[in-house]
Every structure is written in structure tokens, then in C-alpha cells.
Amino acid sequence: MKTSGTTDVVLPLTRKQKCVCNAVMGVLLVAAGVILALAGTGVISASVRAIAAPTILFGFGLSVLFSAIVARNALSMWLAGVILACGFTSLFAVITTAGYSNLFPIYVAAPGIGCVFSIWFAEAKYPQVKAMVFFGAFAAVFSLASSGACGWGLTGGLLAACGGLFVIAYAVESYLRKEKDENA
Numbered sequence: 001m002k003t004s005g006t007t008d009v010v011l012p013l014t015r016k017q018k019c020v021c022n023a024v025m026g027v028l029l030v031a032a033g034v035i036l037a038l039a040g041t042g043v044i045s046a047s048v049r050a051i052a053a054p055t056i057l058f059g060f061g062l063s064v065l066f067s068a069i070v071a072r073n074a075l076s077m078w079l080a081g082v083i084l085a086c087g088f089t090s091l092f093a094v095i096t097t098a099g100y101s102n103l104f105p106i107y108v109a110a111p112g113i114g115c116v117f118s119i120w121f122a123e124a125k126y127p128q129v130k131a132m133v134f135f136g137a138f139a140a141v142f143s144l145a146s147s148g149a150c151g152w153g154l155t156g157g158l159l160a161a162c163g164g165l166f167v168i169a170y171a172v173e174s175y176l177r178k179e180k181d182e183n184a
Helices: 015-041 048-071 074-095 100-118 126-146 152-183
Strands: none
Touching: 015 048, 048 074, 074 100, 100 126, 126 152
């Protein structure tokens, strides 16, 4: 069934699919709990506080990803991409010397990363690509400051210029779309 072009109509999961998806989610969350318990008892030499966020985000993100693939659901794929991007960011903060102050551009890019995941099941691909470019561009500009390549003064100006370019692009695209609709 065709929709507005940005979403898909998803048929409900069968009982068997729901059972499998729920079981996978349960297994992944139990695995996350076991990892955290092992860290809490000292079996794994890691601080529970340090690994809690990435462990839970990966467990939940992978379960959402599995369910999204089974259901062929673009929105769930997007959500899985965002959660996993945040999980990787949390993991990188734990296993590298980079802190969140260096890694925060990944959070800015997370909605675009979600679109990379969802594009496979999305009815309309172009809005997904536009979102990837939009969030990727802002993340790239933010990464200039987080990496120390330039200060916040220059980054702020570049963010404003980037935002202005996107507003101009939207205005032109909107005008051309309306003109095309009127001539059709």
C-alpha cells in the first residue's frame, strides 16, 4: 500500500515472529545483565559505571535491529541505528582516550546514521539521503571544534553558514516542487 512516500505500511508480525523477536530481546538483555554482573563482581576488569551505557545500548539496539529486520520496518531500523550509534559512542569513550567532548559529533550524526539503517526498508529513499547529508554536515562542522582543529568562534560561524545553506536548499527545492506541481 502506498503512503505519503516517507513511511511504509508494515504488516503485523505473526505470533511466531513476535515470539522469536521477544526471545532475542530477552537473550540480549540477559547477556547485558550477565556482563554487568561479571564486571560488578570483578570477574571482568571493568567498571560497571563505565560499561553500563554501552552494554545496555548494544543489547537493546541489537534487539531492535533484529526485530526491524524481521518486520522489514524502516522506522525500527532508524531507531536501531540511532541506538547503536550512541552505543558505539559510549564504547569509544570507554576504550579510547577520547572523551565525550571529542565524540559528541557522533551524537549529532546519530539521526543521519539511523537513516543509513532505515534506507533499506524505506519506501522513499530521497528523504533519507537528505537527512543523512543534513546531520552529517552538522556533525562534520562540530567535529572541527571537538578535534581541536578550530575554536568555537569559527565553528559557530560555520554552523550558521551551514544552516543558511540548508535553508536556501530547502527554499529552492520547495519552489521547484511547487512549480512542478502547478505545471503538471
